[in-house]
Amino acid sequence: METETKDTTIKTLTPDLLQKINAYWRAANYLSVGQIYLYDNPLLKEPLKLEHVKPLVVGHWGTTPGQNFIYVHLNRIIKKYNLDLFYIAGPGHGGPAIVGNVYLEGTWSEVYPNVTQDEAGLKKLFKQFSFPGGISSHVAPTTPGSIHEGGELGYSLSHAFGAAFDNPDLIVACVVGDGEAETGPLATSWQSNKLLNPITDGAVLPILHLNGYKISNPTVLARIEDDELEHFFKGCGWKPYFVEGDDPLTMHELMASTLEKVIKDIQGIQKNARSTNDNTRPRWPMIILKSPKGWTGPKKVDGLQIEGTFRSHQVPILVDADHPDHVQLLESWMKSYKPEELFDKNGTLNADLAELAPIGNRRMGSNLHTNGGILLKDLHMPNFHDHAVSVPSPGAVTGKDTTVLGEFLRDVAKLNKDEHNFRVFGPDETLSNMLGSIFETTNRQWEARIEEYDEFLAPSGEVIDSMLSEHQCEGFLEGYLLTGRHGLFNCYEAFIRIVDSMFSQHAKWLKVTLELPWRRKIASLNYLLASHVWQQDHNGFTHQDPGFLGHVISKKADVVRVYLPPDANCLLSVFDHCLRSRHYVNVVVAGKHALPQWLTMDEAVIHCTEGIGIWQWASNDQGSEPDVVMACCGDTPTLETLAAVSILREHLPELKVRVVNVVDLMKLQSSSEHPHGLNDQDYDSIFTKDKHIIFNFHGYPWLVHRLTYRRTNRELHVRGYKEEGTITTPFDLRVQNDIDRFHLVIDVIDRLPHLGSKGDYLKQQLKDKLIEHKHYVSEHGKDLPEILNWKWNNK
């Protein structure tokens, strides 16, 4: 380059390397356009015709050349410094970029040997993209090197930080789209640098890709002033570097030299922190890449500006039978990359370009962290029996379920401390959810200022719960799991719904990866939903939503599990199972207030292993069909059902009552629909074919109907949460939703007319009791002593 010789500043790229990098980028751009458009004629060896173009051209061009640009530069820096670095594509609809690069570096053909690195392979590569039976238009589980699916936007940085935790030698390069940057989850995730320890964690390198447009609008960050943009990122605690322009060769040098600085910064921060044990929060570097949307694509089509505008977001040229002249445009565009200079006659990338990519597992598509199951080690598990609550007889003692679990989790954290592969996430609720025992062995990780009265904060620790963002907790945990580690997310039950949509995307990821043999199974995503709908104190109506369960089970049965342990020993047994399990989403609902304990640990293990069972000790139908089945699921419904049963057995001793408790919700569904489901015979043997079932449920009643609509017994009457009640006493909330003992007994009487006047008499007594309750509570602000003092009496 002439300019090189005139320029006296020292360049990062030699003229030769500059040209090679540009050529590699052209190759990636060529492959990207080919994927979007071409059905055949991949090397354009013959003049392009309409029949070479896919019948339905779909995909996203706009972000793609910029991501190709980033990828080739990351390749260079990885190779130069032998970095352990992988790539997260926030604007993941730019699938062609990542797929193309993973192909160029050779990973794609290793994972999918039918797509060879020659003309035949190129044809397959192009055809499969966004084609029926092929691959998604987004970065997806099918894309080697990805832990982050394109599609729903906003979670890239949270995923990146999740991956970087406890991976001190890893750098996660996270490309953030400027559209994505407008989502709430992404906006708050810039603050994650307050949670990343420079000694024990890796680094996250955000690259804000400011190409200026979303689908049809400009982006906010592209239309504020430069000083505002810089203020913003400094305010978020970053050291921003700008890489801005549209001339490819100038931009290559700028990007290369900036990456040199950035890697120097990262390595300097880490070296300093690690050699001096200095935990001061660093100002980590980030890059703001301003490049035209649809860079190097068609400038104008039919008189409309395409490059550098929103019009390049998806397909910049419509090539179909209605636009035959556009075939020529497409061909010119593709030929502008000079494929003949890039690929040999066989369609293989020229060797001098191929050698620009890193090799082996340093290739971003082959980075082991991105197929975390490979790195996954079993947790060292404490014996949960050691944490058993002693239960001399059912209901004889009370216990706080999550407090007991907290002690178990403390020991899990302790046993795996050296492995650095277990973390607890939460939105400032770990203490509120009564898991505080974990702080006997570890702390909450926090790199911002620590002051005198803070508790359990330290620069490094296994708990991350110092940001009030459910989105961040979910994103961190997903990133942590996807890179081969273990963990859980503890959350108020109502507010887990903030991440409904994130859960869906993760469940979809799990479903698709199950179909990919090369993707190894990862640890399950465990939710502990405490502070649940029935256990309000400082909060009310806004904190009541047990609907996550219904949301979860709309996903594929292969990957979702739901548990509602009735007491602490069952919770221990269930959680031990969840932490050992793989590739599920486990939802566990548990209370934090003192409630009666029902089962010994041995009984709990049996009960949880079965997932559902008749509680013989509470039933009096031994050896015969019951008159009524009293079923319950969830800690509070179980308490009320047992209290109802004690009333029934006292006042109507001749009535044969069977008590059924459900821990594993999916047992209710048919075995043909869920692997945990009971077959009809077993279901009928528990619930009978025709006796009335009064089912007391933790969540919305219809969920039980939805799970059981194929069952024979239609005499199913479900009580559950029906959006009534706000701040009140625990028992009154149950009364307002009809799940209390009195309503349950009335339910039985209403359905068994043969009880006659004896039933009517009891019913009237209970109605009077409900009135007494109401008066007492509104006068005294607490429950009747007989409710507070009630105990199961196993006569």
Next chain:
Amino acid sequence: METETKDTTIKTLTPDLLQKINAYWRAANYLSVGQIYLYDNPLLKEPLKLEHVKPLVVGHWGTTPGQNFIYVHLNRIIKKYNLDLFYIAGPGHGGPAIVGNVYLEGTWSEVYPNVTQDEAGLKKLFKQFSFPGGISSHVAPTTPGSIHEGGELGYSLSHAFGAAFDNPDLIVACVVGDGEAETGPLATSWQSNKLLNPITDGAVLPILHLNGYKISNPTVLARIEDDELEHFFKGCGWKPYFVEGDDPLTMHELMASTLEKVIKDIQGIQKNARSTNDNTRPRWPMIILKSPKGWTGPKKVDGLQIEGTFRSHQVPILVDADHPDHVQLLESWMKSYKPEELFDKNGTLNADLAELAPIGNRRMGSNLHTNGGILLKDLHMPNFHDHAVSVPSPGAVTGKDTTVLGEFLRDVAKLNKDEHNFRVFGPDETLSNMLGSIFETTNRQWEARIEEYDEFLAPSGEVIDSMLSEHQCEGFLEGYLLTGRHGLFNCYEAFIRIVDSMFSQHAKWLKVTLELPWRRKIASLNYLLASHVWQQDHNGFTHQDPGFLGHVISKKADVVRVYLPPDANCLLSVFDHCLRSRHYVNVVVAGKHALPQWLTMDEAVIHCTEGIGIWQWASNDQGSEPDVVMACCGDTPTLETLAAVSILREHLPELKVRVVNVVDLMKLQSSSEHPHGLNDQDYDSIFTKDKHIIFNFHGYPWLVHRLTYRRTNRELHVRGYKEEGTITTPFDLRVQNDIDRFHLVIDVIDRLPHLGSKGDYLKQQLKDKLIEHKHYVSEHGKDLPEILNWKWNNK
């Protein structure tokens, strides 16, 4: 004050006013503590005893004194400048602050006359707080002056901007908690100033309440450096003012003088913009208030620091039978406010303090915008018949449903332009959802830089869709509706789930306000879910989630409505109804691609009014019971059901087929559960009591089972989305989920064994057809011509 006379700078507050403001603040603080703790003895006329304290003390003290501080200062500035200004409490768990202030200003006693402004009223005020049968501990619908419930955090600023749009004389003071500020939705909502027009909209004054702690953690924004904090807000486009300290008198002067500057800034910006028509984006002022958490509360309790730490978040002193000595502590705390100087013997606020509050509707609790139904005007509605698609016979023409709706919405926007009370919100999807016609009459409002190639952007316009944040769209629309205007949120179906939790909170708000006669009904929240699960092109598996419907109907039947119009004329009829309706959440699912049109406008109106109906023109069971009921709900399922019926009628003409279409999903539920529900007789007359129903549904199949589980006819077989398929052809996606015509016919044959060999033969033909389809699609990337060209033939 001595310091006053020595100080030569001019103070905003005279010594007398300073003392009065401080006294008013003490009164508010006193009332706050009283609400949290006291059951009796409200003026502490006798020594405090345990029995004067509530048996269960719950509430949040931490944020409360700071909010009391803000409230009294806003009172002053409102009164001084006669401002139309109301208050949003982001940290809305500080209910005692807002309730106390609304009581002090007199609004509470006007709305709830039993709570008088005397000792008896004080006792009621205190007792009702967080007490069974009383009011919530959070700011709630019961709180006059509120449009924003405390509880779930993160939406305050979006609500504030929604309220400010099209209210040019309004200032919305929005207190943002520093915990709340960590949520994603709040983090992105700082950017809303790029969407607020200084001429046609009002102002939002954010007051970041930096009291340093959440439940048990410090907050991020309180633990970064001051220069970072300033950078951050400048980067977000604000002009930040700091008010920092803990000495009350100093802080009063500082807050007062800062509010003077802030109001001057706001009025200056507006005056300049309005007098010169200058739309340049202003740097609006905001306040960062750094004050101790639990300010003026107990400093230490049992040796632990309380004031200024997380320990003051909820109840700073535990007063119960186990802590009898704490009664004295509480009494000292309350007496530190010197109630005897604030209230007269009757318990009425002294007149010289009472006059600090604004009067009439200038009181923040009485601000009319906060009871938006009062201000609500009916929309001027165009005649939707004018937009009718001409349908000569069923299926004779195709149409793009949302395109037709877009023309209707354009006319709604046009007719209400002068009223400034109708807005369309969306996350950059209004064009993608094919509502582009609206831009013939208006623009997308955008205050950031506008460049050459932008489309439909202008400083002022009725569409707000230039931020890619579903949270913002939902929050803006809620704020807009709650202040008495109309609007809709258009969104991709899958991504509406991002706001699952926000929808829940709004539905809960609607439910509670229905129970409050003084709260006037507001316009319905209308969702248009386009780009739905069956209509993917550039996207795949990640964009498929029809589960919002199931989420919505878990809320109270009084407030939720769900519509799935099968064609454009039905969509028009439904949407006309939704825009006229009040106090509902209406969910409308509609497609954007060309599909057959079935009903004339007159037929559509009848069909949508009924909500469900037998399509006689497609059925051949006239005058008798059918052999099978082919039911459908949703545009794509309707198409496939009709195609299946045409196969049945051609190949099995002797079979009597009834076609039922459902527009109003809630018709399926029992009339005892939903006001729209069919009674059993009507349901049975449509669906029969025992014939097989093959129900083709838009969403998850179980939703139909959940709605119908109480119905007599159990022979219900539902097809719907089952999480299969990604990018493929439209028809193939249906095949992969078994909702296509061929599977439907096979379903019929499988359930009617009496069809014998004729059925078997047809079944085999269809299976062959499915194989042919599969091969064709994977080879050609498009659907079989016979599928693309299929038309209903009404023989």
